[in-house]
Amino acid sequence: MNPSASSSPAPSTVVAAPTRSQRLDRLPFTRKHGKLLGASGIGWALDAMDVGLISFVIAALSVHWELSKGDGSLIASAGFAGMAIGASVGGLLADRIGRRSVFALTLLIYGLATGASALAMGVGALIALRFVVGLGLGAELPVASTLMSEFAPARIRGRVVVWLEAFWALGWILAALIGTFIAASGPTGWRWALALGLVPAIYSLVIRWGMPESVRFLEKKGRTEEAEQVVRSFEASAGIDADAAHQIRSDEIAEADPVETTGGIWSRPLRARTAGLWAVWFCINLSYYGAFIWIPTLLVDRGFDLTRSFAFTLIITLAQIPGYAAAAWLIEVFGRRWTLTVFLTGSAVAASFYGLSETEWAIIAAGCALSFFNLGAWGALYAIGPELYPTRVRGTGTGAAAAFGRIASMAAPFLVPVLLAVGDQMVVFAVFSVCFLLAAAAAFTLPEQRGRSLAE
Template sequence: MSPSPALPESSATPIDRPLTRSQRLDRLPFTRKHGKLLGASGIGWALDAMDVGLISFVIAALTVHWGIDKSDGSLIASAGFAGMAIGATVGGLLADRIGRRSVFALTLLIYGLATGASALAMGVGVLIALRFVVGLGLGAELPVASTLVSEFAPARIRGRVVVWLEAFWALGWILAAVIGTFVATSGPAGWRWALALGMIPAAYSIVVRLGMPESVRFLEKKGRHDEAERIVRDFEASAGIEEPQAASADGSAAGASGATAVAVAADGDGRVAADEVGVVPEADRVEATGGIWSAGLRARTAGLWAVWFCINLAYYGAFIWIPTLLVDRGFTLTQSFTFTLIITLAQLPGYAAAAWLIEVLGRRWTLTIFLAGSALSAIGYGMADSEATILVAGCFLSFFNLGAWGALYAIGPELYPTAVRGTGTGAAAAFGRLASIIAPFLVPVLVVSGGQVLAFVVFALAFAIASAAAFTLPEQRGKALAE
């Protein structure tokens, strides 16, 4: 095992500590094994985004081919979000009980099959029911995937890795825009073929179940120490560590391999460099007794829930309705979908900027800045009155909004100890989904009352509130995950 790097001059007196399995993972560089895990999770994430994105194009297509009104479109969209709210809660609880990987695979299977069945729907009622089932799987998968990746990512770049995971959302939404533009517009049955492609996740779930490792932190909580040790050694071998430090049955290091304890100390601002061992500073240790609303966790839970609610209200209110609102403004279905595709492409640089800033400025500042940028962009889009201004404002909205999503998914799992990490992230996502249920119904009312300008002013206000709430969250950059 390579020697531990020198401690900062500002460090407190070093304390000899053995490496736990979690600390052994924290100090690793980003390896091929990390890349494989990120890719497997990311593909599932992209397929989720494709499904969510497709429904906005399907609603616009059904407005033309079936003559549905905005109330029907709102019901179709909200049914999926209602399922997501329940799925996020149940998925988070199950992830803390039966494992992250198992829940991830199960949710992919559920929503993949339900999406394929939606392609056969002969009426709005059946489509609404199937979208609810789709939402159950989709809502459970997203927080579980981010939790799993967070628990494997090296501490010094954990936030960046989770933003990379979230960036797969942009790829999936772009794929949805491509399918919507070239498949959903192909004729009266085009939307059916678009939804039929959503069955891909059902097949991919088999790959996920067989190829992904289970969370080491979860395995240790369940007493499955031999399995946890085997996974850690696989990751260490991928990093070139041929003789890893062995761990005892309770997860702490033992001397079986002859490895010695290493010195650990915090730097001046309380963070521990990941290349040391990622010990949780005393000030950041919280008890999970009493759950996510215990005394040590309730403030961060309240702040996180506020961000989740407001960002869901604004994001889904805007992006679910953008294709239809463009059609209402006189653009053809093809023009509307093409504009949406261009706007969607701006998500990629948004994620790239957030991935860089999150380890430079930190999670809290990155999330706050991108939410504030989303608020200003929403005002700009609401006031846009030409093709050029629609595209420019839409691209800025897409850039800042999706960068904020990346930072949000990065900070969520870091706020909770292992015992309630899945529950905490799932509950926040579930609360946010309540806003996404409301948003599709809210938009038609706002548009009738004050036009597109009023709708996007409301979205801007939601982003501003989320920005303020984000600034109340504790900064977790460079800190080890709480056990």
């Protein structure tokens, strides 16, 4: 017997009647995938622009309306309260009426509400409108990541979702530019900044009519002919004709997630991963929004004028881009769990240094490090979330985790003034550092899904 022959891999065979999911998983990244990523990413960037703008609006109103930190916290938290409800309801709706439909609806809701916010004549009206904005924002993000996850080829799915999340950096940079050059331009600058939020309402029409619906969702609803048409359109984009579509070799099929369940997200097979995911979402939301919503205002408190504060925030925001790039590469090299854990740990170290920084260059350097690691962690988190659940509860699972995290983002704006009253900015960022470490510990409990096919 030849030893080398016994250790050689078994020859691949053609799989009879491969599923549509298997046919999607074996595809290369095509122009069709690129168009879907671009369409979803633009919506994601507009979402980030809206979330980022409110931090600049609060800082501007603290000057022009003499807005108190308490009122600023209410404005920010109202949006996060809406996001908590929106994420939960949006996930449920995505599992019932479709990912594409909910994605378009959320863009319409928050776009119209943001535009209306520009006309607010008082704090009360702004708080109410920010709540409505949050309903749309909260629902969009988990639904968009779910839709992209269900189309991306298994071997690069994590990387593709991090690319999607990277559009957040573009939106936040756009918010920083608008904040620096428009919101800070005068007493009415913040109104013109919010008026730009009408763009998502217009873009929702593009989403509704230009994007395909999830194949896995269509199959669950018995709409097999539509599902087949969508799969064939992606295969055609890859140069695979109808005769070759079913010629899949066994070595082209990704290993499926072994989880089996007929229950909900808290059923026995899913409860550990749900608990771990919720813990990460809660801690990262508390630290991220606590820091980045207040950084422009905290810089003003340190003695920097409004324009300089916004300029510093813009520089710090630019560091998000290499953070996403690093996470997109590492997530398919080291896996989701290690990437998420390392970036959260890096966020904890950076937060500690930011709290200790006193000079301009130290503040910018520590802020850039915090931005780099924190946004890289967000990319990995959005990649792993949809992979933890089977198709029928994927939207529900990702939406529920996001909704739980939004509870922390509601509390974060109120937490910062309390911590400042107890101590100083060093205390604030020490608390955020501890939260990042807790999130890293929870992340390490999640199952590794690199290269696996999504559970049906």
